[in-house]
Amino acid sequence: MGLERKRCWVESANDPATDFPLENLPFGVFESDDLRRIGLAIGDRILDLHACEKAGLLGNLLSSQGLHALAGDGPAQPPPLRRVAVELLSEGSHRPQVEPLLISQRDVRMLPPFRIGDYTDFYASIHHATNVGRLFRPDNPLLPNYKWVPIGYHGRASSIVVSGAEIRRPCGQTKAPDAPEPAFGPSRMLDYELEMGFFVAEPNAPGHPIPIDLAEDHIFGLCLVNDWSARDIQSWEYQPLGPFLAKSFATTISPWVVTLDALEPFRVPAAPRPDGDPAPLPYLFSERDQQRGAFDIHLEVSLLTAKMRAAGEAPFRISRGNLRDLYWTPAQMLAHHASNGCNLRPGDLLATGTVSGAAPDSVGCLLERTRRGAEPLQLPNGEQRRFLDDGDEVILHGWCERDGFPRIGFGECRGVLVPPWQPGND
Amino acid sequence: MGLERKRCWVESANDPATDFPLENLPFGVFESDDLRRIGLAIGDRILDLHACEKAGLLGNLLSSQGLHALAGDGPAQPPPLRRVAVELLSEGSHRPQVEPLLISQRDVRMLPPFRIGDYTDFYASIHHATNVGRLFRPDNPLLPNYKWVPIGYHGRASSIVVSGAEIRRPCGQTKAPDAPEPAFGPSRMLDYELEMGFFVAEPNAPGHPIPIDLAEDHIFGLCLVNDWSARDIQSWEYQPLGPFLAKSFATTISPWVVTLDALEPFRVPAAPRPDGDPAPLPYLFSERDQQRGAFDIHLEVSLLTAKMRAAGEAPFRISRGNLRDLYWTPAQMLAHHASNGCNLRPGDLLATGTVSGAAPDSVGCLLERTRRGAEPLQLPNGEQRRFLDDGDEVILHGWCERDGFPRIGFGECRGVLVPPWQPGND
DSSP states (O other), X not given: OOOOOOXXXXXXXXXXXXXXXXXXXXXXXXXXXXXXXXXXEETTEEEEHHHHHHTTSSTTHHHHSGGGGTSOSSTTOOOHHHHHHXXXXXXXXXXXXXXXXXXXXXXXXXXXXXXXXXXXXXXXXXXXXXHHHHHHOTTOOSOTTTTTSOOEEEOOSXXXXXXXXXXXOOEEEEOOTTOSSOEEEEOSOEEOOEEEEEEEOSOOOTTOOOOGGGGGGGEEEEEEEEOOEEHHHHHHHOTTTOOSTTTTTOEEEOSOBEEHHHHGGGEEOOOOOOTTOOOOOGGGOOHHHHHHOEEOOEEEEEEEOHHHHHTTOOOEEEEEEEGGGOSSOHHHHHHHHHTTOOOOOTTOEEEOOOOOOSSGGGOSSHHHHTTTTTSOEEOTTSOEESSOOTTOEEEEEEEEEETTEEEEEEEEEEEEEEOOOOTTOO | OOSOOOOOSSGGGGOTTOSOOTTTOOEEEEEETTEEEEEEEETTEEEEHHHHHHTTSSTTHHHHSGGGGTSOSSTTOOOHHHHHHHHHHHOGGGHHHHGGGEEEGGGSEEEOSSOOSOEEEEOOOHHHHHHHHHHHOTTOOSOTTTTTSOOEEEOOSTTEEETTOOEEOOEEEEOOTTOSSOEEEEOSOEEOOEEEEEEEOSOOOTTOOOOGGGXXXXXXXXXXXXXXEEHHHHHHHOTTTOOSTTTTXXXXXXXXXXXXXXXXXXXXXXXXXXXXOOOXXXXXXXXXXXXXXXXXXXXXXXXXXXXXXXXTOOOEXXXXXXXXXXXXXXXXXXXXXXXXXXXXOTTOEEEOOXXXXXXXXXXXXXXXXXXXTTSOEEOTTSOEESSOOTTXXXXXXEEEEETTEEEEEEEEEEEEXXXXXXXXXX
16 A cells, blocks of 8 residues: 555544545645645645745655656555655644645635646546437447447647636537528537546657556546537537537646545456457456556536525535446556557546446436436426536536545536627626 | 848849748747757748847847747738848848858758647548548538538647658557458558648637637648548547547648748638538638638649659659638638637647648548559559558648749658557667
């Protein structure tokens, strides 16, 4: 495990309900005094690593070692900077010096954790692919390549925002099945997608693939992702080159990146493949990855409508799932991505695609949940949703739990929909 | 026109065959003495703008005005820095001071002109879309959305390289139609795609569309693009999310960006739409853009095989086309891209997709030219090509010509194919 259980002198980090105990210490970037700073979340506070460095507490770990000082260097090995941070936050003797370097999470603005060069979105949930395919091809929902190829596509990096940013409803071309012509206007089928993403730490050289057994060494850590999708724009534009404007208006990520070493206790075998499914091709197969390459991460989607907000009601949980249900592991997705020699760069984001489970209440988007609007979602206050309304706030949560281990959480990934842009409205 | 015809004291710039007369002055970035420097191409030399600034010749134009000092600020208006450069290179009185600041193009390594945040590839040639569609759907080659939507998809930014970089043949999953299962190995259907790209100068705010009449103000300039494509990987992977690893291994661009003001004399009306085609929707329609939003740019693809190179033969021209044949103008592509509020950033690259004309020898890729390998291309030395072989070098050229105006060229966009990576081969 690498880390022994220690008590943290930041009291909120010892709360069993916190997402951020001493064993998590996820990495994030925040703005404070107009400066961009790197920090680790601990309880309800942030340890400001730049301040720690300035105080002489980190040696040169922050400035000289790049991402590997923060992320793990190979499976299960907590990196030097994180080991030092555990000491600083657990040994009472450090408290007088370190406590002034903590900042309340409420007092800062979080920024994207990396300058994301390229964003790739996969389609790794076979339940999602089957549910969506069934809406369009009832007799043949899964395409023939699905069980062989970790299907993915390039997403839009510029419009990735962190939790809390308002999401403007996009306009676009849509065409109703019975309309003679398309029309341009606000999307009327706006959806969320519950996903997780993983950031690249180590690059590969252009032209050099990454063997499946080394793939995890290139992963910095994981975050929550909401890949907002305009279903009506998507269905009209997506052939033959895939989703484009239906998704490029915004993608929300949670600001804290949980490293692989923090997730070590929550590794599980890859989801078993149903009888008759092909084995992964050799470049996607590793015994080790099959045995421990998936992660047992609970996921939840909650919805807070404008009416619920006005009434002071709490968000309503509309689905729950688990990352372990994916058909492909993160290592398989990354090895596939680099298998043609495509160079991955530090800070690139690879997301899983919508995470859906087999149960009806474990699907990760409204398209599946309401069967493209045919079966509206009933909310406790009497409201219905086929798709999202302006004022709706979507909140994703993710966490790991296991007897004998502290909860490791991902914080929140939230965004509220605002009306489409019009000349003069901002 | 803005610029009067002046004689340049750099003699090679007055050669009627040069791509880079005084009226062009394309922008590029090069490496010299391990430093990244900005320059303007003039004849066979480069005017080093950093050296000019250091010598006090540019005022603060380079450092203080960002891209708009280099690109045009609105149609037809040569920007201040380019006006100053014209003076420096035409007035003999400047020659003693400026001549030492010129560098031979042969002596430097060109770099990508921008840090490309996002790369988008369109599908704007209706001839290409029809030819490719016909290979898969003989009776119904064009999909119903084509004449309404400037179809595009997100490409991979990390693997964009400048002219001259070797291109490693990618490996990937492919499945022959009669094979029971896919296999992983080197692509055997490697193709080039003749395209042009345009760089974004001014950003738009997230959520704010760009009106079609203002779209060109956001364009810095144009370059040549070769969007290398592995057709066998593409046909197996592309459903339902579009091309991914078939194209993400490499995209080659020409290093010199020709600004819109240099292209002003070569504007032409948008290609006429055949009778019965719908008019563009209002957000894609502007009278001005229809009248002068296309560009008369001649394009050529040449091939130099290893055997031709060994025999000292010249590259063989395998096709020629023209950018004016596109179904959508650059302004329409850009306005569409931002129509959902997607934020474009300075340095983003938008490419046209394969530029094909109506004539058989004006198609922009081998997939079309050889009808997916069914009709091999015959080379003068007796060689044949269905797709590209290792050692083949593909060379794109583009230029404008018109009576009474100097030739405005784009230089070269070339790349040679090398064998796939294997453990130990580099």
